[in-house]
Amino acid sequence: MEIQFWGSTDFRLFEGFAEGHGSEELKQGRAEPRPMVNLLLSNHSNNFLNLVIRENNYGALDYRKVVAISEKMRDSKAKRLFGSSAVRSAKQNPTQKSLDALIRRLQDAT
Numbered sequence: 001m002e003i004q005f006w007g008s009t010d011f012r013l014f015e016g017f018a019e020g021h022g023s024e025e026l027k028q029g030r031a032e033p034r035p036m037v038n039l040l041l042s043n044h045s046n047n048f049l050n051l052v053i054r055e056n057n058y059g060a061l062d063y064r065k066v067v068a069i070s071e072k073m074r075d076s077k078a079k080r081l082f083g084s085s086a087v088r089s090a091k092q093n094p095t096q097k098s099l100d101a102l103i104r105r106l107q108d109a110t
Contacts, residue, residue, distance in 0.1 A: 011037050031060045039066065040073060043094040045102045067106045070099050 011034060018026035035058045039045050047053045048066065058066075074096065 032065075035059075035061050036066070036069060040070065040099065041095065043098055045070075045095070045098040046105065048102055049105055063106050063109075067103055070103050074099060074103070 011030075015030055015034070018030055039048055039058060039061070048058055048061075048063075054061075
């Protein structure tokens, strides 16, 4: 059973609303969430560690926020899916594996 993260469809609705209402605050407010959603849904989230890719695709993201949000997402997903006792033995999908690798590498860098 795969739990769908609040993602692209929901965010596209928000982006459409922001564009339609022309509010600068709304437009600026989406600068960080869009790349974060893209990163969290990616099977290659470790690309965030590549300086060129990070600047081109994730320039608005602070690595400390990426770690904090990724850890919370990982922990809440694991608890919902498997309960606290089965977290260690659960199989991971490619997105989760990539996210775990990113978290470890960013934590090592700090």
